[in-house]
Amino acid sequence: MTIPNTTPAPSAAIQPQTHDEFYSTAYLAEYYDVWIGSWTDTELYSSVLNETVSRTPATDPIIVLDIGAGTGRITHALAANLPKPTKTSNVHFLGVDNAPHMLERARTLTDPSHAAQISWILGSACDLTSLPSFRDEGLRVDMAVFACGSICHMYKPGQAEQVFRQVASVLRPETGRAYISVLKMGLAETGLAGQMETAQPEGLVRSKAFGDIVYREEWVRQEIVDCVWHNTRHITVVREMGDGTETVVEDNYAVCRLRIFGEDELRRAATTAGLRVVEVLDRRNDAHDELVFVFEVDS
Numbered sequence: 001m002t003i004p005n006t007t008p009a010p011s012a013a014i015q016p017q018t019h020d021e022f023y024s025t026a027y028l029a030e031y032y033d034v035w036i037g038s039w040t041d042t043e044l045y046s047s048v049l050n051e052t053v054s055r056t057p058a059t060d061p062i063i064v065l066d067i068g069a070g071t072g073r074i075t076h077a078l079a080a081n082l083p084k085p086t087k088t089s090n091v092h093f094l095g096v097d098n099a100p101h102m103l104e105r106a107r108t109l110t111d112p113s114h115a116a117q118i119s120w121i122l123g124s125a126c127d128l129t130s131l132p133s134f135r136d137e138g139l140r141v142d143m144a145v146f147a148c149g150s151i152c153h154m155y156k157p158g159q160a161e162q163v164f165r166q167v168a169s170v171l172r173p174e175t176g177r178a179y180i181s182v183l184k185m186g187l188a189e190t191g192l193a194g195q196m197e198t199a200q201p202e203g204l205v206r207s208k209a210f211g212d213i214v215y216r217e218e219w220v221r222q223e224i225v226d227c228v229w230h231n232t233r234h235i236t237v238v239r240e241m242g243d244g245t246e247t248v249v250e251d252n253y254a255v256c257r258l259r260i261f262g263e264d265e266l267r268r269a270a271t272t273a274g275l276r277v278v279e280v281l282d283r284r285n286d287a288h289d290e291l292v293f294v295f296e297v298d299s
């Protein structure tokens with residue numbers, strides 16, 4: 001599959017597509033990238049990895065697991081910021097995501113000089129131990145990252161606990177650390193739950209990868225049911241033609257479901273799953289505040 005970067009044949013009748021997941025076309029994957037922009041969480045994760053590199057003998061492998069890797073933003077930055085002699089040596093990245101279009105974009109955006117040390121893996125955060133790297137090769141993770149509040153995608157009952165159990169199983173005992181972010185706007189205590197039902201997105205956003213594409217978004221239905229924010233997002237992908245007219249390339253109705261966690265609830269779920277909170281980092285990325293929970297395996 002390739003990212004569409006040439007003019008698709010304009011169709012007179014583009015049918016609205018309803019997706020049960022949000023990141024489900026190549027354009028929606030790029031739209032995510034435009035939204036996330038240049039968050040500075042990569043600096044935190046890079047400095048943690050580089051410290052790990054500095055105290056690990058060059059002959060010992062260092063395994064980094066990027067959970068919900070998306071379009072590869074975190075892994076790409078970590079690979080690019082490694083100290084130079086290490087760039088091609090003992091650090092290996094596993095980028096796991098269950099959205100094929102996001103992973104395809106991650107692959108496309110991979111710097112060829114890092115390709116040998118990155119594996120992009122289609123798989124679920126809820127089932128890490130069934131991935132060949134863990135099940136067959138017995139790898140253990142030195143640093144796991146679940147960035148950008150993505151834990152909130154675990155909206156079904158028990159799903160977050162399941163992810164924590166999986167992380168506890170693959171993390172290297174004693175020295176492995178997992179960095180799991182939750183955005184404050186999605187937290188029950190500090191969040192915007194009240195405003196979520198009335199909030200609206202920016203409206204029109206210009207693509208950065210495809211010169212003549214703009215994204216139009218409106219939220220057509222929002223509700224919070226049992227601590228899950230259900231948001232039906234109508235995202236139209238529009239090609240601006242040279243003559244001032246425009247063509248609709250995609251007409252997406254994408255349902256986004258995010259769990260609103262309480263901070264204590266997250267701590268309890270992680271503890272029950274066999275993780276121990278080492279520290280909680282209170283950070284800001286552009287306009288978004290987040291807490292990053294740092295976990296180790298509870299021995």
Ligand SMILES: C[S@@+](CC[C@H](N)C(=O)[O-])C[C@H]1O[C@@H](n2cnc3c(N)ncnc32)[C@H](O)[C@@H]1O
Pocket residue numbers: 023036067068069070071072073074096097098099102123124125126146147148149150153154
């Ligand atoms: C907010 S994006 C974060 C992407 C990337 N980590 C970043 O920080 O830019 C959330 C990602 O989590 C992925 N995701 C959601 N549920 C998942 C699951 N059960 N297993 C693996 N990935 C999942 C989505 O497909 C999406 O790419």
